[in-house]
Amino acid sequence: MRIRQKMYVVVCAISLLAVCCASWANTPKWFKNAVKTSNHQLLFMADQLKDVQGKAYFPRTLKADGSYVMAKVQDWTSGFYPGSLWLAYKLTGNEDLAKEARKYTNLLEEIQYYTGNHDVGFMMYCSYGNALRLKPEQKDTEILVNTSNSLCKRFNPEVGLIRSWDFGKWSYPVIIDNMMNLELLFWASGQTGNSKFHDIAIAHADKTLKNHFRENMTSYHVVSYSVPSGDVESKGTFQGYSDSSAWARGQSWGLYGYTMCYRFTKNPAYLDAACEIAHFIMENRPSNKDYIPYWDYNTPDIPNASRDASAAAITASALLELGEYIKDSKLSDSCIEYAENILKQLSSSDYLAKKSENKGFILKHSVGNFPGNSEIDVPLNYADYYYLEALTRYKERKKFN
Ligand code: GLY
Numbered sequence: 001m002r003i004r005q006k007m008y009v010v011v012c013a014i015s016l017l018a019v020c021c022a023s024w025a026n027t028p029k030w031f032k033n034a035v036k037t038s039n040h041q042l043l044f045m046a047d048q049l050k051d052v053q054g055k056a057y058f059p060r061t062l063k064a065d066g067s068y069v070m071a072k073v074q075d076w077t078s079g080f081y082p083g084s085l086w087l088a089y090k091l092t093g094n095e096d097l098a099k100e101a102r103k104y105t106n107l108l109e110e111i112q113y114y115t116g117n118h119d120v121g122f123m124m125y126c127s128y129g130n131a132l133r134l135k136p137e138q139k140d141t142e143i144l145v146n147t148s149n150s151l152c153k154r155f156n157p158e159v160g161l162i163r164s165w166d167f168g169k170w171s172y173p174v175i176i177d178n179m180m181n182l183e184l185l186f187w188a189s190g191q192t193g194n195s196k197f198h199d200i201a202i203a204h205a206d207k208t209l210k211n212h213f214r215e216n217m218t219s220y221h222v223v224s225y226s227v228p229s230g231d232v233e234s235k236g237t238f239q240g241y242s243d244s245s246a247w248a249r250g251q252s253w254g255l256y257g258y259t260m261c262y263r264f265t266k267n268p269a270y271l272d273a274a275c276e277i278a279h280f281i282m283e284n285r286p287s288n289k290d291y292i293p294y295w296d297y298n299t300p301d302i303p304n305a306s307r308d309a310s311a312a313a314i315t316a317s318a319l320l321e322l323g324e325y326i327k328d329s330k331l332s333d334s335c336i337e338y339a340e341n342i343l344k345q346l347s348s349s350d351y352l353a354k355k356s357e358n359k360g361f362i363l364k365h366s367v368g369n370f371p372g373n374s375e376i377d378v379p380l381n382y383a384d385y386y387y388l389e390a391l392t393r394y395k396e397r398k399k400f401n
Contacts, residue, residue: 026400027398027400027401030343030344030347030348031343031347031391031394031395031400033347033352034343034346034347034352034391035088035091035092035391037352037353037355037362038084038088038091038362038384038387038388038391039088039091039092039094039097040355040356041353041355041356041358041360041361041362042084042085042088042097042100042360042362043094043096043097043100044355044356044360045059045081045359045360045361046085046100046360048068048359048360049068052070054070055072055073056070056071056072057070057071057072057073057078057104057107058070058071058072058073058075058077058078058080058081058082058104058107058381059071059081059359059360059361059381060075060077060380060381061361061368061375061378061379061380061381062358062359062361062378062379066359067359068359071381073107073108073110073111073123074111074114074116074117076117076119076122076123077122077123077380077381077382078108078111078123078127079108079122079123079124079125079126079127079128080122080126080381080382080384080385081104081381082101082104082105082107082108082126082127082130082131083126083127083129083130083385084362084381084384084385084388085097085098085100085101085104086098086101086105086127086130086131086134087130087385087388087389087391087392088388089101089134089135090130090134090392091388091391091392091395098134098135101130101131101135102131102135102137104127105127105128105131108123108124108127108128109139109143111123111124111147112124112143112144112146112147112150113146113150114147114150115150115151115153115154116166117164117165117166118151118154118162118163118164118165118178118181119177119181120147120150120151120181120184121147121151121180121181121182121183121184121185122180122181122382124143124144124147124184125144125181125183125184125187126385128140128143128144128147129144129183129184129187132144141191144184144187144188144191145188145191145192147184148184148185148187148188148197151181151184151185152185152196152197152200155200155203155204156172156227156228158227158228158229158230159172159225159227159228159230160203160204160207160230161174161203161204161207161208161225161230162174162178162181162200162204164177164178164222168238170222170224170233170234171224171225171226171227171233172224172225172226172227172233173222173223173224174204174208174212174222174223174224174225175221175222175223175238175250176208176212176219176220176221176250176253176254176257177249177250177253178204178208179204179205179208179253179254179256179257179258179260179261180253180256180257180260182201182204182205182257182260182261183260185197185198185200185201186198186201186260186261186263186264186265189201190264198264201261201264202265205257205258205261205270207230208223208257209258209269209270209273211223211232211235212235212254213254213273216280217273217276217277217279217280218246218251218277218280218297219246219250219251219254219277220235220236220237220243220250221236221237221238221239221240221247221250222234222235222236222237222238223235237371238369238371239368239369239370239371239372240296240371241296241298241299241300241370241371242298244298245296245297245298245299246280246284246296246297246298247295247296247297248293248294248295248296248297248308248311248367249295249308249310249311249314249367251277251280251281251293251297251311251315252281252310252311252312252314252315252318253314254273254277255274255277255278255281255314255315255318255319255322256314256315256317256318258270258271258273258274258277259271259274259318259321259322259325260318260321262274262325263321263325271325271326274318274322275322275326275331278318278319278322278335278338281293281315282334282338284297286302286303290345291312291338291341291342291345292307292308292309292312292342292345292346292351292365293307293308293311293312293315294306294307294308295307295308295311295367295370296370299370306365306367306370306376306377307365307366307367307377308365308366308367309346309351309363309364309365309366309380309383309387310363310366310367310380310382310383310386311366312342312345312346313342313346313363313383313384313385313386313387313389313390314382314386315338315339315342316338316339316342316343316346316386316387316390316394317339317386317389317390317393319335319336319338319339319342320335320336320339320390320393320394320397321393322335323335323336323339323397324397336397339390339394340394342390343387343390343391343394346363346387350365351363351364351365352364353379358379359379361379361380361381361384362379362383362384362387362388363379363380363383363384363387364378364379365377365378366378366379366380366383368380
């Protein structure tokens with residue numbers, strides 16, 4: 001190498017280093033602490049799990065005695081721990097996280113043929129989907145396409161929706177959470193060129209928009225349909241306070257779901273829906289300086305009711321995407337600012353675990369199923385997942401290093 005070329009290489013390297021240092025220096029302290037804590041917690045958890053026996057591999061939450069509740073591969077939450085490891089890898093570049101992420105992702109391989117629930121989108125797109133984006137291996141695409149075909153088996157063309165559950169009193173239950181599984185189908189349509197996946201996703205999103213929402217754009221949790229007519233049979237709740245209440249996580253699933261549907265379709269009806277849901281969430285926060293919702297917007301024990309950090313994390317992630325699509329800059333900024341405020345609050349000691357506490361879960365204070373007296377004021381693996389996803393979206397938007 002000639003002397004001038006060598007000097008050029010050195011100058012470039014110094015400039016790059018200077019840019020990186022400046023960017024890191026501009027990164028807010030709360031964000032750096034959130035990333036460092038997440039990195040530590042997830043690896044601490046991996047270490048705690050080294051000697052897991054049996055087939056329940058995935059940490060879901062904690063029992064009252066502080067021990068893990070472990071989930072089997074068929075559990076709707078099984079993809080979130082591998083997904084969190086992938087997202088933390090994206091945030092930090094730490095190869096130890098990627099190694100654990102791949103190990104836990106591959107444990108889910110059999111789910112590609114699973115048709116027992118509608119949650120395979122959560123389970124596989126959060127695990128294999130992130131794997132494919134960040135450190136792909138040869139089989140990842142095929143596994144995700146097979147999973148999409150399995151999910152389509154739950155679509156009844158006469159009803160025009162994907163069936164959510166096979167248990168309970170309903171003829172054909174569809175829950176608002178199911179909007180989240182459509183992301184896998186949109187991806188599969190783009191990947192394979194097969195419009196079947198896209199058509200099913202659109203049919204589901206359109207009929208859900210028609211029947212799941214009230215006038216104020218809050219949503220019912222469960223809408224059940226008659227078969228084969230496809231007429232609405234009942235509207236109500238399973239995890240909310242009452243049939244007419246606004247269950248907090250349900251509102252977040254709807255917000256995220258329609259924002260994501262707009263990403264793939266550019267259908268303005270989906271964008272409008274997302275904006276109206278966002279409006280309800282932002283207008284109904286606990287107070288001007290408090291962004292973490294109670295577990296249900298209508299629970300009568302407010303202000304003493306439990307908070308749901310998982311709903312807040314899902315909302316933050318969704319708003320960071322929605323803010324990118326809204327043309328009105330004031331409205332767009334208010335979404336981003338709201339998401340930032342959620343993230344700051346979740347990253348405070350009120351919600352963020354101290355290192356090596358919380359058994360390695362990142363966030364405290366979520367609610368799984370209050371009426372079922374299950375998972376009340378506990379860490380939840382999906383709260384951690386959407387918190388990390390929101391941090392990655394925030395980092396990209398702010399262009400932190
Ligand atoms: N999808 C179930 C829940 O949000 O609890």
